[in-house]
Amino acid sequence: MTVYILCFILFLVGLYGAITRRNLVKIVISLSVMEFSVFLFLALIGYVEGGSAPIIDPAKPDALYVDPLPQAMVLTAIVIGLATTAMLMSVIIRIYRKYKTLDIREIKNLRG
Amino acid sequence: MNPLIPLFIAVPLAGAFLTIILGRFLRDAGRYTGLLVLLCLAAVSIFAAATINGEVLAYKVGGWEPVNGIPIGIYMVMDNFTALVLCIINIVGFLALIYSVTYISQYTSENYFYSLFCLMVAGMNGVVLSGDLFNIFVFLEIASIASYALVAFGVEREQLEATFKYQVLGGLASLLILFGIGLIYWKAKTLNIADIKIAMGSNPDKIHYTVIQLLLLSGFGLKAAVIPFHAWLPDAHSSAPSPISAMLSGVLIKAAGIYVLIRIFFNMFIISSEIAVLITTLGALSMVIGVFLAIGQWDIKRLLAYHSISQMGYVILSVGIGMILLARGTKPEVATLAISGGIFHLINHAAFKSLLFLNAGAIEYRTGTRNLKEMGGLSGLMPATSSTSFIASMSISGIPPFNGFFSKLIIIIAAILGKFYLLALIAVIVSIITLASFLKFQRYAFYNKAVVGREQEIREVPFPMVFSMVILGLLCVLLSLLAIPQIRDMFLTPAIKVLTDPQLYTSTILGM
Amino acid sequence: MTLIVKKTTQLLAGIVFLYGIYVILHGHLTPGGGFAGGVIIAGSFILLILAFGSEFMNLTREETGTTLTENLAILAVLLIALAGMIVGARIFFDNWLPAGKVGELVSAGVIPLYNIFVGIEVAASILTIFLALVIFKEEITK
Structure with missing residues (x-):
């Protein structure tokens, strides 16, 4: 149970960062921290006590394997996370070019 | 119909990649590929809606049959509700793309626009069709990432700011959804929607179940911009290029938010009255706060964006009323009526809100401004835009004989029959405020005194833009036919049946 | 970069x-596969670009090249998947090649083909992202 709680704390750390930081890049880093806490959680729920890597070995027919599906999910989610982060970073570079700052308090054309 | 199901995803994906490849050799490649792809999809989706006839079709990708009754492959599921939403996505997408042909030529690198557009349509079709939660997440991300890029397509200051906000909140939403999916997999050890219902069904762990429901509600609520989660919507929808605003407001928040919410809460969870009351409250709040935020706006597209929140409130409210009644087990026919009103309003909203955004785009295209105070007297100068926007405005405010009237009427009748008098009153009042807000839009944009000295430059927009606006205007009128009982029985009733009778969905997919 | 870095990178990049x-x-026999391998391949290119640098004009030319490669590769994946609808069991993503014997390099039907094209796609797309970010940065400093 402890590991799950640690995962959740990591999620909260990321959330805290995303809410309190003023720098755009730091917000993205906080988002990534949250993302990885969720990935960690997904990887943990697939763990089976004493299980080995899920590659079928013909020599050991009754071996115990960990659940491979969450691992596949994490891999897919990592790819998606890569795309989102890259997209965010390119937007930040564009924002920097237009506004000459990365401070979120100075980037507020839209309101109301 | 069955073998055609994967084409809804494969064709737009192929279109997206072909556009970039052909775009290297032909300058206009994107335009033709995009139009061709969306035309095919629109035709196939109409065919699907016409022939599906109340069945639930399951397509097993890769041919993986269930083992010991446990589904192991990826399932694509098509039923009447899916077919209706597919029709919305692909028809509105096609019309928005025709509109874009002239509108988007003011930007550079057009081909990327068409490629991203196809990708977004593929993502939305995938969300609607997929039968397991993780694929919903993946396709949701495809649609969202394409829409992030499309919102920022003009790379102006405001668009970049809006897209950053949209992306951070969208990313947060995806994380909440993924977290919820993880929690479900932890207990149920399956991801198939129908199988989760069986696996968690008998006696779920109460706290765990509620946490999952709240996580998924807030995740998809963020995507659907329900009121406490609405911060990104007005910025993103008003800053995007107009055809994209029409797609985002008209289709994306429905396909990625409302559709999935309805699907999982009816077909995956056991409806509990607490969650149903929460959903109804959120709907009522969205309705009221959305319209009050809208009425003070002078930027046309911002005004329309806030109205999107308010109108989505109607859909969520009526679905919530249906859920409350179903959870209580009393008056199932009123519950059916409420849900059918909600889904009817969902379809109508796609027609009139995308039309309004296209109108706003047409006004911006000719006058170069979105501020209502800086325009006026356009009714004589832009007759097609003016008349279609009049139809759409009357439709969204619920004036007969346009479609918005009938769906709002059904929702209000259902609320009264279900003894939710306060909600019915709120719905009527919100509708009146909506009317006031749109009368302001009509008066300032089209009927006020013209701005001096600009009459010569302003004329009607080019033909492709007029064409899509007129077709959507016709749809606004024609969709009111869905209120006639015979036609409703053909399209709406089977769609409601899948939702109110979860046994049908579950048993067909699991082959029991 | 100094000569030491350049020489080491030259030696390493090929091995990577x-x-x-x-x-x-x-990919179909051991952990890994298209995505992991693609990232490693992209890494070798990125190492070279970081060590040797590149002219701005060169960067944009490389970027259009990687975009094209990426799209061709992912189109190939889609076509293989669609081919399953024409041959064999007529199902999307059907494994329409003979499966072979478990544990051999040429086995598992079309899965190695998917792995190869996904690998090309991932390598090209990560390289595209890298190049695009570098190009953006160069444009700012100009």
């Missing part, structure tokens, strides 16, 4: 590239 190919080709 080969290792990426190894991971892709054994």
Whole structure:
């Protein structure tokens, strides 16, 4: 149970960062921290006590394997996370070019 | 119909990649590929809606049959509700793309626009069709990432700011959804929607179940911009290029938010009255706060964006009323009526809100401004835009004989029959405020005194833009036919049946 | 960069590239596969670009090249998947090649083909992202 709680704390750390930081890049880093806490959680729920890597070995027919599906999910989610982060970073570079700052308090054309 | 199901995803994906490849050799490649792809999809989706006839079709990708009754492959599921939403996505997408042909030529690198557009349509079709939660997440991300890029397509200051906000909140939403999916997999050890219902069904762990429901509600609520989660919507929808605003407001928040919410809460969870009351409250709040935020706006597209929140409130409210009644087990026919009103309003909203955004785009295209105070007297100068926007405005405010009237009427009748008098009153009042807000839009944009000295430059927009606006205007009128009982029985009733009778969905997919 | 960095990178990049190919080709037998191998291959290119630098004009030309490669590769994946609807069991993503014997390099039907094309796609797309970010940065400093 402890590991799950640690995962959740990591999620909260990321959330805290995303809410309190003023720098755009730091917000993205906080988002990534949250993302990885969720990935960690997904990887943990697939763990089976004493299980080995899920590659079928013909020599050991009754071996115990960990659940491979969450691992596949994490891999897919990592790819998606890569795309989102890259997209965010390119937007930040564009924002920097237009506004000459990365401070979120100075980037507020839209309101109301 | 069955073998055609994967084409809804494969064709737009192929279109997206072909556009970039052909775009290297032909300058206009994107335009033709995009139009061709969306035309095919629109035709196939109409065919699907016409022939599906109340069945639930399951397509097993890769041919993986269930083992010991446990589904192991990826399932694509098509039923009447899916077919209706597919029709919305692909028809509105096609019309928005025709509109874009002239509108988007003011930007550079057009081909990327068409490629991203196809990708977004593929993502939305995938969300609607997929039968397991993780694929919903993946396709949701495809649609969202394409829409992030499309919102920022003009790379102006405001668009970049809006897209950053949209992306951070969208990313947060995806994380909440993924977290919820993880929690479900932890207990149920399956991801198939129908199988989760069986696996968690008998006696779920109460706290765990509620946490999952709240996580998924807030995740998809963020995507659907329900009121406490609405911060990104007005910025993103008003800053995007107009055809994209029409797609985002008209289709994306429905396909990625409302559709999935309805699907999982009816077909995956056991409806509990607490969650149903929460959903109804959120709907009522969205309705009221959305319209009050809208009425003070002078930027046309911002005004329309806030109205999107308010109108989505109607859909969520009526679905919530249906859920409350179903959870209580009393008056199932009123519950059916409420849900059918909600889904009817969902379809109508796609027609009139995308039309309004296209109108706003047409006004911006000719006058170069979105501020209502800086325009006026356009009714004589832009007759097609003016008349279609009049139809759409009357439709969204619920004036007969346009479609918005009938769906709002059904929702209000259902609320009264279900003894939710306060909600019915709120719905009527919100509708009146909506009317006031749109009368302001009509008066300032089209009927006020013209701005001096600009009459010569302003004329009607080019033909492709007029064409899509007129077709959507016709749809606004024609969709009111869905209120006639015979036609409703053909399209709406089977769609409601899948939702109110979860046994049908579950048993067909699991082959029991 | 100094001569030491350049020389080491030159020696390493080829090995990294080969290792990426190894991971892709054994994707259906061992952990790894298209995505992991593709990232490794992209890494070898990124190492070279970081060590040797590149002219701005060169960067944009490389970027259009990688975009094209990426799209062709992912289109190939889609076509293989669609081919399953024409031959064999007529199902999307059907494994329409003979499966072979478990544990051999040429086995598992079309899965190695998917791995190869996904590997190319991932390598090209990560390289595209890298190049695009570098190009953006160069445009700012100009």
